[in-house]
Every structure is written in structure tokens, then in C-alpha cells.
Amino acid sequence: MxxxxxxxxxxxxxxxxxxxxxxxxxxxxxxxxxxxxxxxxxxxxxxxxxxxxxxxxxxxxxxxxxxxxxxxxxxxxxxxxxxxxxxxxxxxxxxxxxxxxxxxxxxxxxxxxxxxxxxxxxxxxxxxxxxxxxxxxxxxxxxxxxxxxxxxxxxxxxxxxxxxxxxxxxxxxxxxxxxxxxxxxxxxxxxxxxxxxxxxxxxxxxxxxxxxxxxxxxxxxxxxxxxxxxxxxFNTIGFLDLSQRHRATHAMLVPVQYMRLMAEPTFDDYDLSSYACKFSTSAPLPGPLIAKIMDRWPGNLVEFYGMTEGGVSTVLNCAANPTKWDTAGSISEGSEVKIIGEDGQELPPGSYGEIAGRSGSMMPGYLNAPDKTAEAMWRDANGNDFIRTGDMGRLDEDGFLHLLDRKKDMIITGGFNVYAADLEAVLRAHPAVADVAVIAVPSADWGETPLALVVPQTPTEAEELRLWANERLGKLQRLSAVEFREDLPRSEIGKILKRELRAPYWNKETA
Missing domain, CATH: 3.40.50.12780 (ANL, N-terminal domain)
Known part of the structure; x- marks a missing residue:
């Protein structure tokens, strides 16, 4: 730049x-x-x-x-x-x-x-x-x-x-x-x-x-x-073999790798006692998955929430915070996190809004793109620069950050905001669900409505799963349908590509 x-x-x-x-x-x-x-x-x-x-x-x-x-x-x-x-x-x-x-x-x-x-x-x-x-x-x-x-x-x-x-x-x-x-x-x-x-x-x-x-x-x-x-x-057997052979103490993995390792039938056959700590980032680790890792894999698990751009920084020490596994952790030392509204104003504690962060590690900007840098910036009343994440969330009374969705992935149904993460958390609690993504699809009545795309762990009926979930969801959150998939598209670091999942439904609507 x-x-x-x-x-x-x-x-x-x-x-x-x-x-x-x-x-x-x-x-x-x-x-x-x-x-x-x-x-x-x-x-x-x-x-x-x-x-x-x-x-x-x-x-x-x-x-x-x-x-x-x-x-x-x-x-x-x-x-x-x-x-x-x-x-x-x-x-x-x-x-x-x-x-x-x-x-x-x-x-x-x-x-x-x-x-x-x-x-x-x-x-x-x-x-x-x-x-x-x-x-x-x-x-x-x-x-x-x-x-x-x-x-x-x-x-x-x-x-x-x-x-x-x-x-x-x-x-x-x-x-x-x-x-x-x-x-x-x-x-x-x-x-x-x-x-x-x-x-x-x-x-x-x-x-x-x-x-x-x-x-x-x-x-x-x-x-x-x-x-x-x-x-x-990466492959599960290769990772486990290298970990055992070289007495690994640390690894940075993304959630989909943890999912595959926990599903590996031979996982418990390997000696992983040398591990002191595993790290995770790039996407939230679901609480049930954290529980499996902590139970079956020696050493601590530490989850980080941040961006390549820097700014926001939270840490979840899983061993020290067993009641906070559904969060992205607490704010890192030397960092600040603010929740801001659609009008760009800071929201009071406990409010849902866009997450912005400031820390010692912040990019100076995007290369050759001052306009994009300006879009990423939010400045508080004291003139301090924060980086906007595009993620929605809130800080609880203990200072732990609860993540919802990317701002662009939020489902607006009947004029109300519905967060796919809330619906996905409910579905993950069902024993037949191995993986899930909830997306917005067109609705003549509501504008948008939630659809669950599920990778099954064991055989189940889509309608049975939809009814089970809707019994546990609020009236405005209810799923319109459940569809099964063999897998979900992910980036090279494990993020579900919801844009790809949504495209066929919205292209059909506009064709």
C-alpha cells in the first residue's frame, strides 16, 4: 500500500x-x-x-x-x-x-x-x-x-x-x-x-x-x-500417525478437521498423550464437538476468534471454562470488542449487533484499496480505529462473546432477523445429525425462510427431523424444510460455503 x-x-x-x-x-x-x-x-x-x-x-x-x-x-x-x-x-x-x-x-x-x-x-x-x-x-x-x-x-x-x-x-x-x-x-x-x-x-x-x-x-x-x-x-490416519510417531504437543486445526478426527473409527487406537494443547480457529467449534475432543484427546483445547485482518481477538480456554463452550471466548488481553448497530452507533451491553474489534495486531489496510480499507473501519467516539468483522453477536454478562451469523448470512423472515447459528445448534443436538447448515431460501409468504441442509450420521426421516427441531425452536425460527446432503461445501480452511448452498435456490427464483 x-x-x-x-x-x-x-x-x-x-x-x-x-x-x-x-x-x-x-x-x-x-x-x-x-x-x-x-x-x-x-x-x-x-x-x-x-x-x-x-x-x-x-x-x-x-x-x-x-x-x-x-x-x-x-x-x-x-x-x-x-x-x-x-x-x-x-x-x-x-x-x-x-x-x-x-x-x-x-x-x-x-x-x-x-x-x-x-x-x-x-x-x-x-x-x-x-x-x-x-x-x-x-x-x-x-x-x-x-x-x-x-x-x-x-x-x-x-x-x-x-x-x-x-x-x-x-x-x-x-x-x-x-x-x-x-x-x-x-x-x-x-x-x-x-x-x-x-x-x-x-x-x-x-x-x-x-x-x-x-x-x-x-x-x-x-x-x-x-x-x-x-x-x-491432511487426512485423519496420516495426522494421527504423525502425532503418535513424533510425539506431537500442539496442532492448529479447523473445525471440519476435528469433526473428521472424532469420526475416525481408529482414533482411540493412537497414543496422543504427548499433546499439551490443540488450537482451533476459522469457524466456531460446536459445544458437543468440544465435549468429544476434551473427553477423548489428551491436553487442553483453545479456540480463537479473529480475522486475518486482525482487530477482534477472543480466546476460549476450554479446560478453564467448561460452561462457556457455546461461546467464542472472552476478549484477549490488550484487545477491545464493541457491538455496533445498523446506524454505526455502539450498542449497550447484551445487545445483538455487528462485532468490531481493536487489538495490537491490526492490518494497516488492504493493499492498493483505500476504499475497501475505509469500509472495514469503524471509529469510536474517542477516535480509535476498529475493524468491522461482518459477524453478528453479543457479549454476555461475563464478557464472553456469543457468535451468531455473518451479517450477509442472516435470514430475514417476515421482517424479523433469524440467526442460522441458533437453528444449527438445535439440530446438532440430534443424534442423527453429523453436520448441518441452515440457509435462507425464497418464500412467497415471508420473503425468506430457513432451510436446513443436513449430513446424516444415521438414517432418519427429513420431516421427522424438521418437526423435532421446530418443537425446540421459537415460532419465528421454524424450519420450512430439511434436505439431506452427502457433504457440505467448505473452503480449504473448513468454512462452510453458504453462498454456494444458497445459489441454486435463488437462481431458480430469478430464472
Whole structure:
């Protein structure tokens, strides 16, 4: 983003210690050179070898004139090489741009043009698409050959320098590039270090490296000097085998992965006693699923609610708050959460409205998009900048956040607001329901009406399930119908794609 663009202002932190990621990598290698840094399907790297590879990558980039102010892209599944590249780009002082391989080629072209990067590292899997993006492409499998030569000299960075740019998947319109500075990431390293991501941690990486869900935990794990076990593609047996074999202590997973693991028939055959803590984010964990995880999987479970853009930040420590498993947790230290109405005014405690947040980790804005940055901003009466989430919710009397729906996913039936999350919570309590999404469909009488799309756990009748749920719902919440599905469409980090589910019903109406 250019210097004259609108910028969101994160709160100042007194006596703050700035953590330079490249320097942290070098210090870990000096402290524990022989411990393992990264493991993937092809082998492992000690911290001595990992740091040396990172430094050599930075050196080769510097020879090409790539350093502070420059940007480097990647298009790859998870691997030790991908992690080394990420760290090498940052150690050169340049900004990393991990492109989402889930995006369409057309969207990827727009991302490349938006960030302006001229160099792209791509794995063999994604090479054909990479060659269409208009950048110089280097095979990630040839990273060792690229890095041959002396180590690059350490490069100092400032808190305001760009760390990485994370793009939305770009399914509609122009993708938005979410900018993180080194300050943003530095503050995250400290918070996750408090959750045990230190030199003794062994963390499984099974979500894509281009997702902030992954980066917030994995980068913190590297900064803390732990070991990262990389999975190119998640599957339940592979995850459980790696966890047992490497005595994993931590993992960041999304709710759909937890659902699949809890449904895995052989789950209880694996020794997971090494786990200290599991993390979850990207979508709410249903209370019944939390109960299964806490009962069957050793170690604590901590759920985070936040955005790639930063701002809002809540944490649910499941072991410490067994009566709050239906919430997104309490507000993180140093953060603020406000509930605002349609008129943009702050609402009183206990009110339902749009959630806006402010914290030490806030993007300065979207790349090259001051209008989109302005749309994301809300300013309170004291002139403090908050980021609007687009999520609806309320804070209870104990300060815990209750999530409802995305603002755009709210069902308006007969002029009344109905939150799909409330209906989904009721349906999940039925033993025959494995997964569910409630959406708005057209109604001649009400404008919109709720429809439940259910993945069954055991055989049941749709009408029987609808009547069972409606007995437990308010008059205005009642389901018009239940339809069964074999599965529900999800993004690469497990969010149900309700837009895709709604489209056939509304397209039929307008055809």
C-alpha cells in the first residue's frame, strides 16, 4: 500500500519489545543447532541446516536485488522447502506473498498484478498454473540448487516493514490483499509463546501455509524454536500417525478437521498423550464437538476468534471454562470488542449487533484499496480505529462473546432477523445429525425462510427431523424444510460455503 493510502491505527503498546523474525531464526540455530526444525515427507532439517538454508536463500535473493520493499510469491502445498522459503524471504527483508492454490487462475493473475511481485516459487503440483501468471517461476523442488552459495548478511527490518500479504481466495470480484507488517507478527509471537510454543514444542502443520490460520501458529512455533511436522495434505490416519510417531504437543486445526478426527473409527487406537494443547480457529467449534475432543484427546483445547485482518481477538480456554463452550471466548488481553448497530452507533451491553474489534495486531489496510480499507473501519467516539468483522453477536454478562451469523448470512423472515447459528445448534443436538447448515431460501409468504441442509450420521426421516427441531425452536425460527446432503461445501480452511448452498435456490427464483 502506498504511503498516502488510508491506514488503520493499531493501539500503542508501552515498553514493547520488537521481535525480528529473521533474527529469531538465527538465535534459535545458535542455541539448539542439533535439534530438529522441520520434518516433512522427504526428511528433516536440523536447526543448524534450516537456518543455513534460510540464510543462503536470503543471500541469493539479495544478489537479484530483492530485499526491503520487494515482494516474493509462492504457490505450493506444505513442505519443509516452503517453510524455508518463507523464512528466507523474510530474512532478506522482503515481503512474502503466499498465493492460495484454491483460487482460480483468473484470481491468481489479479493477485500477482496487485502485489507487483516478479518472482514466484512454485511446486511441481502447481507449476502449470504458475507459468500463466506473468512472473519468473523457480521450481520449489530446486530450492537447494537456488540457494547454493554463501549465506546472506543479516538484514534489519523495522516494525512498519511489510512481513507478508495474505489474499482472500478471490471467488468473486477482485481479491483483497491483507497487509501484515513485522509489528503485527511480532506481537503474535509473544502471545503464542505463552501457549507453550517454545523449544520443546512439536507442532503438526496440516492446513495450507497461505492461510493465516496456519501462519499464526506455525510462524510462532518457528520463532519459539520448536519443531514443525509438515503435512502436504491432511487426512485423519496420516495426522494421527504423525502425532503418535513424533510425539506431537500442539496442532492448529479447523473445525471440519476435528469433526473428521472424532469420526475416525481408529482414533482411540493412537497414543496422543504427548499433546499439551490443540488450537482451533476459522469457524466456531460446536459445544458437543468440544465435549468429544476434551473427553477423548489428551491436553487442553483453545479456540480463537479473529480475522486475518486482525482487530477482534477472543480466546476460549476450554479446560478453564467448561460452561462457556457455546461461546467464542472472552476478549484477549490488550484487545477491545464493541457491538455496533445498523446506524454505526455502539450498542449497550447484551445487545445483538455487528462485532468490531481493536487489538495490537491490526492490518494497516488492504493493499492498493483505500476504499475497501475505509469500509472495514469503524471509529469510536474517542477516535480509535476498529475493524468491522461482518459477524453478528453479543457479549454476555461475563464478557464472553456469543457468535451468531455473518451479517450477509442472516435470514430475514417476515421482517424479523433469524440467526442460522441458533437453528444449527438445535439440530446438532440430534443424534442423527453429523453436520448441518441452515440457509435462507425464497418464500412467497415471508420473503425468506430457513432451510436446513443436513449430513446424516444415521438414517432418519427429513420431516421427522424438521418437526423435532421446530418443537425446540421459537415460532419465528421454524424450519420450512430439511434436505439431506452427502457433504457440505467448505473452503480449504473448513468454512462452510453458504453462498454456494444458497445459489441454486435463488437462481431458480430469478430464472
Amino acid at each position: 502506498a504511503k498516502n493510502e488510508l491506514r488503520l491505527r493499531a493501539p500503542q503498546v508501552e515498553d514493547e519489545q520488537f521481535n525480528d523474525f529473521g533474527q529469531m531464526i538465527r538465535e534459535v540455530a545458535q542455541r539448539t543447532p542439533d535439534s530438529t526444525a522441520v520434518i516433512d515427507e522427504h526428511g528433516s532439517l536440523s536447526w543448524r541446516d534450516f537456518a543455513a538454508l534460510v540464510a543462503c536463500i536470503a543471500g541469493r535473493l539479495a544478489e537479484r536485488g530483492i530485499g526491503p520493499g520487494a515482494r516474493v510469491m509462492s504457490l505450493s502445498e506444505n513442505s519443509a522447502a516452503h517453510l524455508a522459503l518463507y523464512a528466507g524471504v523474510l530474512s532478506s527483508g522482503a515481503c512474502m506473498v503466499p498465493l492460495p492454490w484454491s483460487a482460480s487462475p483468473e484470481a491468481l493473475v489479479k493477485m500477482r498484478a496487485d502485489c507487483g511481485a516478479e518472482l514466484l516459487f512454485a511446486s511441481k503440483t502447481h507449476r502449470a498454473v504458475a507459468d500463466t501468471l506473468g512472473a519468473e517461476v523457480i521450481a520449489l523442488e530446486d530450492l537447494d540448487a537456488f540457494a547454493e552459495g554463501p549465506e546472506g548478511a543479516p538484514v534489519s527490518v523495522s516494525p512498519d516493514d511489510f512481513f507478508d500479504i495474505i489474499y482472500s481466495s478471490g471467488t468473486t470480484g477482485t481479491p483483497k490483499g491483507i497487509v501484515h507488517e513485522h509489528r503485527f507478527r511480532s506481537r503474535q509471537f509473544g502471545r503464542f509463546g505463552d501457549l507453550g510454543l517454545d523449544g520443546d514444542a512439536v507442532q503438526i502443520m496440516s492446513t495450507p501455509l497461505y492461510s493465516n490460520t496456519t501462519l499464526v501458529a506455525v510462524l510462532s512455533g518457528l520463532a519459539g524454536g520448536g519443531c514443525i511436522v509438515s503435512m502436504a495434505k
